[in-house]
Amino acid sequence: MHPAFSVIFLTTLIGAGQGLFLALYTGQVYAFFHLLSAQADRGFYAGGSLIALSLLVGGLIASFFHLGHPERAWRSAAKWRTSWLSREVIVLPAFMGMVLLYGAAHWLDWNPPLLTIGTLTLNATMVFGVLGTVLCFILFICTAMIYACLKFLREWHSPLTVANYLLLGCASGFTLATAYSAYTAPDLMGFYGKWAIIITLLAMASRIASLLRNSKLKPKSTLQTAIGVRHNKIVQIAQGFMGGSFNTREFFHGKGVALLRSVKWIFLLMVFVLPLLLLAGGLSTSAAVLLSTAFLVQYAGLLFERWFFFAQANHPQNLYYQAIA
Amino acid sequence: MTQLALVIDLNVCVGCHACVTSCKEWNTSGPAGSMSDDRPYGADPTGTFFNRVQTYEIGSFPNTETLHFPKSCLHCEDPPCVPVCPTGASYKRKEDGIVLVDYDKCIACKYCSWACPYGAREIDEHQKVMKKCTLCVDRIYDQNLPEAERKPACVLACPTSARLFGDVHDPESVVSAAIRENGGYQLMPEWATRPANHYLPRRKTRIRIHADELSRADNPLKKERQLPQPGKSEPSLDDVTSW
Numbered sequence: 001m002h003p004a005f006s007v008i009f010l011t012t013l014i015g016a017g018q019g020l021f022l023a024l025y026t027g028q029v030y031a032f033f034h035l036l037s038a039q040a041d042r043g044f045y046a047g048g049s050l051i052a053l054s055l056l057v058g059g060l061i062a063s064f065f066h067l068g069h070p071e072r073a074w075r076s077a078a079k080w081r082t083s084w085l086s087r088e089v090i091v092l093p094a095f096m097g098m099v100l101l102y103g104a105a106h107w108l109d110w111n112p113p114l115l116t117i118g119t120l121t122l123n124a125t126m127v128f129g130v131l132g133t134v135l136c137f138i139l140f141i142c143t144a145m146i147y148a149c150l151k152f153l154r155e156w157h158s159p160l161t162v163a164n165y166l167l168l169g170c171a172s173g174f175t176l177a178t179a180y181s182a183y184t185a186p187d188l189m190g191f192y193g194k195w196a197i198i199i200t201l202l203a204m205a206s207r208i209a210s211l212l213r214n215s216k217l218k219p220k221s222t223l224q225t226a227i228g229v230r231h232n233k234i235v236q237i238a239q240g241f242m243g244g245s246f247n248t249r250e251f252f253h254g255k256g257v258a259l260l261r262s263v264k265w266i267f268l269l270m271v272f273v274l275p276l277l278l279l280a281g282g283l284s285t286s287a288a289v290l291l292s293t294a295f296l297v298q299y300a301g302l303l304f305e306r307w308f309f310f311a312q313a314n315h316p317q318n319l320y321y322q323a324i325a
Numbered sequence: 326m327t328q329l330a331l332v333i334d335l336n337v338c339v340g341c342h343a344c345v346t347s348c349k350e351w352n353t354s355g356p357a358g359s360m361s362d363d364r365p366y367g368a369d370p371t372g373t374f375f376n377r378v379q380t381y382e383i384g385s386f387p388n389t390e391t392l393h394f395p396k397s398c399l400h401c402e403d404p405p406c407v408p409v410c411p412t413g414a415s416y417k418r419k420e421d422g423i424v425l426v427d428y429d430k431c432i433a434c435k436y437c438s439w440a441c442p443y444g445a446r447e448i449d450e451h452q453k454v455m456k457k458c459t460l461c462v463d464r465i466y467d468q469n470l471p472e473a474e475r476k477p478a479c480v481l482a483c484p485t486s487a488r489l490f491g492d493v494h495d496p497e498s499v500v501s502a503a504i505r506e507n508g509g510y511q512l513m514p515e516w517a518t519r520p521a522n523h524y525l526p527r528r529k530t531r532i533r534i535h536a537d538e539l540s541r542a543d544n545p546l547k548k549e550r551q552l553p554q555p556g557k558s559e560p561s562l563d564d565v566t567s568w
Contacts, residue, residue, distance in 0.1 A: 001439070068433020068453030076411035085429055085436050086411035149409070152442045152516050163461025220515050221442065223381075227394050228510045228524055231383045240345070240377030240396070243370040246447040250438060316513065320379065320396060 002250050009062035011143060012172070012302045014092065015165065017055030017270035018136045019173015020180075021099050024048040026195065027177075027188055032126060034119070042106050044185050045125070049103025051180065052173075056096045069129075084149055088142035095139050098132040132297070140166045147309075154217050155313045160210035160237040164309075167203035172302055174199050175275055175295045181290035186316060193283040193291070197276060200298075204272040207305070211264070214312060221316040234325040247321050253311040263308045270301025328422035329460055330493045330521035331480070332509060333337060336528045337487040340378055340393030347482035348376040348397075348458075355463055357428055361451035373449045375458040376479055392527065395488070397479075398445040398458035399512060399520030400424050406437040406446065414453070422494075422521060423462055428454045442516050458475050460490075493521055503527040 024045055030036035039045065064070040073089075080086040105111055105125045115122040144165035147156040174196035181188040223234045239248075253260075275298040282290030352375055353360040362372030376397040385392045404424050407415050414430035417423070417436045426437075426446075427448060431454040437447040437457060446457045461477035463563035464470065472480065480488045480501075491500035500523070504561075 066434060068448065069431065071411070072430070072432045073498075074431055075414075076434070078413045079408075079411050082408035083411045083436075085409065085434065089411060146436070150405075150440055152405075153439070221513050225513050225515060227381060227392065228512060229381070229383055229392060230527065233383070233385055235382045236379065237382050237391070238380040240379045241370075241374075243364075245371055245374070246438070246450075247444045250435065251444065292485075315444070316442040316516075320442070320444055 001313045001315060002253055003307045004066055006062050006064075006066035008303055008306040008310070010059045010066070011056045011165070012299065012306055013059035013062060014143070015169025015302070016060065016172040016176055016299060017052040017099075018095070018139060019170040020048060020052040020055065020176050021102070021132060021173070022136055022170060023174045023177030023192055023195065024052070025102075025133055027191065028111075028126065028129060030191070031119065032122075037187060039185060039188070041185065042109055044188075046107035047184060048177065048180055049099050049106065051065075051176070053096060053099050053103065056092070056099065057121045060092060060096070070296075075077040084142050084145040088139065088146060091135055091139045091142050094137040095132065098135055099129060102128040102132050137166075140169060145315075152221065152316050153313045154220065155214045158210065158213060160206060160213060164203070164210055165287075167199060167206050168302060170306065171196065171200040171203040171271075171275075172295065172298050174300050175279065175291075178279065178282070179288065179292040179295045182282070182286070182291045186286070189286065189291070190283060193279055196294075197279050200272060200276055200279070206266075207271075208268075219314070219316070221319060223319050223322075226319040227318070239321050239324060242324060247317060251315040251318055251321070255311065259310070261309055263304050263311070267301050267304035267308055270297050271305050272301075274301070305313070310323045326422075326493050326494050327399070327420065328521050329465070329491070330400055330422070330500060330523065331460070331477070332489040332491075332493075332503050332523045332525060333381075334487045334489070334503070334507070335394065336487045336507075336525060338378075338395060339485055339487075340380055340391075341484060342378050342555070343482040343484060344395055344479035344488060345374060345376050345378055347478045349374060351461060351478035352459070357463075358452055360456065360479040361449050370410045371450075373456055375446050375447075375456065390527070395479075396443070396445070397522070398424060399443060399518075399522040400460065401456075402519035402521055403517065405440045405442070405516070405518055407459045409436050409440040411436070421492075423460050424457070425459055425462065426455050426457060428452070428456075431455050442513055442518065443520075451488065465490075473478060484517065493523070 027036060031038040067073060076086055076089045078086065080090055102125060105128055111120045111122050111123045111125050114127065142161060144162040148158060148161040151157045174192055178189060178192040178196045181192050224230060275294045278290050278294035282294060349360060360373040376395060379394045379396055381392045381394060383392055396561040400423055404417055407417050411557050412430045412432055414427045416425060418425060433448060433453045433455060435448060446455050449456050465475050467475060476490050480490045489500050489503055493500050495501060503525060504523045507525045509525050511520045511523060
């Protein structure tokens with residue numbers, strides 16, 4: 001497939017935004033159960049929610065560049081019964097609204113206790129957070145299923161695609177939360193940093209598992225099934241036109257095997273190895289610069305990862321477009 | 326249930342591209358707007374087409390065979406491009422099974438083209454909507470046309486009648502009979518999309534002759550054949566008879 005930068009930025013930006021929201025809320029849940037000192041500073045959650053929201057808005061803006069008719073984008077909420085893309089279109093604004101509500105409730109201190117069980121007090125922001133978390137997970141599933149549901153794009157048609165989107169988004173979000181807390185709430189830096197390392201390791205395992213799976217895939221469609229002729233040697237002589245067409249532009253990345261392979265190593269290094277080293281270094285020295293570098297490197301690496309994700313998918317329609325003459 | 330479809334006879338197709346040009350001519354002049362081209366006379370021409378004719382070479386020299394392969398939307402009975410459309414612009418008509426795109430609803434997200442394993446959809450780069458074969462839906466029901474012309478433009482244009490059009494759900498139709506009797510098949514059956522369009526394979530006409538059949542034991546020609554001419558030195562009839 002031809003990787004579109006609009007979709008690369010959409011999926012990586014909202015992934016980081018979702019992960020950051022989950023990180024913020026995880027901290028609050030730990031504080032709720034008295035496992036972590038509660039954040040008295042209302043600006044911490046509000047500021048974090050604002051960053052998460054800006055990432056989500058950035059992703060949404062990027063997505064419009066993918067559309068030929070962005071002014072009709074509202075129509076895409078229509079077919080949520082069958083289309084994962086439609087579901088994503090509904091869940092993304094709902095999640096953004098909930099992040100806004102969550103951040104605003106913290107900032108305005110609109111946090112009335114709703115329920116008290118023993119020493120645990122359930123506040124309004126806790127409820128907003130639960131709703132936000134549910135929407136966040138649904139959004140991860142919707143985004144990933146857009147790709148995973150296409151059964152003949154076999155590189156994508158796997159539960160590992162959903163695991164990767166979830167874990168890679170969370171990894172970048174928790175790394176961002178670590179860098180954010182290093183500047184605003186240094187007490188929480190260790191908590192977020194450890195989670196960032198754990199999730200990055202999990203994401204690495206899942207991404208490597210999908211790389212191994214994809215390297216062993218054998219194509220189900222062949223030129224024989226594509227044109228229905230049983231012969232071992234079939235060569236395309238002409239594809240019906242001399243110049244390019246949508247079919248040759250949209251479904252081929254047009255880069256060499258060597259470039260594809262080097263992008264794979266670049267993203268493995270930038271998404272997993274370097275951020276893990278930077279996180280470990282930043283946590284041991286409490287250097288905020290190292291932690292913010294960890295996020296920037298990981299996010300840049302995710303752009304490579306997403307590019308590779310699209311480029312690696314081999315569409316069966318390419319069988320019909322092998323030769324120009 | 327009606328399922329209109331094309332049946333393309335690869336045994337007859339000569340790869341003349343008449344279906345391609347007549348398709349473009351009819352559909353670019355239609356009420357849905359033109360099918361845009363870029364640099365049509367330039368070095369790198371490109372444009373929107375509903376139908377393409379490709380060519381394949383089967384086997385290695387000298388045992389090769391050329392196959393011309395017209396390719397358009399197959400109007401699948403289980404179209405993977407329809408459920409993925411977020412706006413409902415891509416839909417399959419209940420009444421005749423044609424898969425269509427509503428150009429007024431399409432947002433050109435290209436997701437349907439990703440979901441089609443055949444690459445049957447092409448985006449119009451200027452109108453910014455996804456386009457594909459409509460089976461000439463604006464023609465086949467047109468009461469102003471004589472009944473014989475209520476067929477897709479490609480079918481009418483084909484000089485060798487390699488393209489048949491009809492209802493594949495009606496067992497008595499020309500297309501159903503052609504599929505049944507001439508080994509009609511579907512493309513990429515492994516994805517269970519159940520394409521309505523079928524292709525008829527290349528068919529060889531061969532007679533089997535055994536060596537002993539080459540000369541007949543009771544060949545009457547042997548008895549009635551002309552006798553060999555006698556040589557010049559042989560005695561003539563005058564020499565051996567006394568009249």
